[in-house]
Amino acid sequence: MGMLFSHDTLPQRVLFGTGKAAEHLGAEVDRFGASRVMVIAGRRDSDTVAGLTARLPVALHYSDIVQHVPIESAEKARAAARENDIDLLVCLGGGSAVGLAKAIALDTALPIIAIPTTYAGSEATNVWGQTEAGRKSTGVDARVLPATVIYDAALSLSLPVGLSVASGLNAMAHCIDSLWGPRADPINAALAGEGIRALADGLPAIVADPEGVHGREQALYGAYLSAVAFASAGSGMHHKICHVLGGTYNMPHAQTHATVLPYVLAFNAPAAPGAESRIAAAFGSSTALEGLNALRKRLDAPRALKDYGFDAADIPEAVSLILPVVPANNPRTVTAENLAALLAAAHRGAPTSAVSVGFPPPES
Template sequence: MALNFEHVTLGQRVRFGAGQAAENLAAEVDRLNANNVMVIAGERTLDLARQVAADIEVAVWHSDVVMHVPGETAEKARAVAAEYDVDLLVSVGGGSTTGLAKAVALTTGISIVAVPTTYAGSEATDVWGLTEAGRKTTGVDARVLPETVIYDSELMLSLPVEMSVASGLNGMAHCIDSLWAPKANPINAALAAEGIRALSNGLPKIVADPRDVDGRDEALYGAYLSAVSFASASSGLHHKICHVLGGTFDLPHAQTHATVLPYVLAFNAPYASEAETRAAAAFGADTALEGLQRLRGQVDAPQKLSDYGFTAEGVPHAVEIILEKVPANNPRKVTAENLTALLTAALNGDDPATIH
């Protein structure tokens, strides 16, 4: 079959090495000639952030980090950056921390060096998200793509296994959604498939031995690939659903993605044969859903949205908002009826194979 596609590769430096975060951060601060560094890290990550920043001078520490980046939280961080004449943002943490740094960069153009402590993947995308009045808005802007990402699997050793699983499956969602997203092409599909393989190998190793740096390395590598594929392919149906559940209903980001993923896969896969075949091969399974469910069983994945505060009463409102955001090229037509069935199944933890 003749190939005909357009692909954009984002320009970003990656420094990857266990136990090398502080050294690599110091090298980047020096390379970028930064004089007034603002370190963004949530309260629970501050001690870790101080270790990472041990070899640099920090002009200001900022720890007011809130999930889904509320607008007022972003404005506070922007004001701090202006007050200290900040010329480099260093984010140490998960997706919420990276997201806050992006919110500052969006309006100021200040460069970011991202040091992830989860497998969220936000650090490798030019996608930003802000929540205002119960609605999460996302966009794409070159200014929010971190200049450099510093990966250090030793920073992941303190991440609880349960959160590691949810975060890793969030990365898996980037991979799978990329296979049928609006800008899907053979290059980001190849990255997504390798991400699926790496994450499905790495996550069970973390569950078996949370101190296994090799497993953490493999999952972190997979998470990076997942984010690069997602940045290129854009947001598919899965992410549109989860952004609404998070922004409107304040559901936890990683757990929501981990829970919803098998239902979207079961919903779309029969209508996307090429994506299904590629994902199944990456899992080493007969079908993509079989491979994902096998992995979810190995790692004791989140099972139902009701565990995180979502209720049946919220389904109609969620459906109304999601229908406004469904990508035009989704492989299956999305209706109020079948979307209601999908969300209800995810709410109750029903067998995804029953999705029709």
């Protein structure tokens, strides 16, 4: 029958250029005609923000940013925006800063200019998330899509190599998950394949030369592609797992994604030959899992969930929370038993080589 699919492209302006962030930000603030800007950035970025916004009409600098956007944090930030008559949000940093800006926009419909300094990708999606009573909820809303994204590799030079690796593998997870997400289509697949290639080029370059620009530019480019693909395809099995782990057990976002990814790939790839071959081609490897594992070895990537505070005793509860939200179109049928085995393997950092026929037994 040939190709048959539906694809939505999100309306967003992207400005890319190393050393150009201040120039691009100033032009965008003028374009919006803003007179009372709220700048959202962590305290460690205060000097960077001061330089970028020195000539802008900033009404409020806001730095109370919390991972996974607790509802209390969101409400406090929304109140601050209203009290200061804010007409434009500017966020700089990683996914937590962008997430807080989205939480404000969800309530106020204020436009957002996002300046990412990590590879989280939230800046390119219309997906919001927040945590209440230990449970993370997500949704899709046009109001939270940043109107403009400004990418400047120079702003990521302060991101430590280890966090760069974890954040970049989070972006890789966006690419891979989008190949079997609920709304996966050929356009998403093309973006994801190029995103994998760019990240596989950029991340080793960052490790080899942390002060170099090439690797960081490639990683930002790959992160953008990964997020666009993910926003269109929707959350697949990998993201459903990581959202539960992050929101329920307060685990670090990037490291959790980086750790879980090879296990989900090993689980799904044998049942998704088209996606598997595209991932392998993007890595330039004989199989998708071989390519990912080789990259992870070069990067000294995060290995085990137990290293980030996840307890094996929490696996049954995690399974009960994840299983109902796994998309129905996942390539392989997910059961309580094989999901528990996946989490157990990720918990201890077990090899993924035998996963296609069942996870390795627990270590004796």
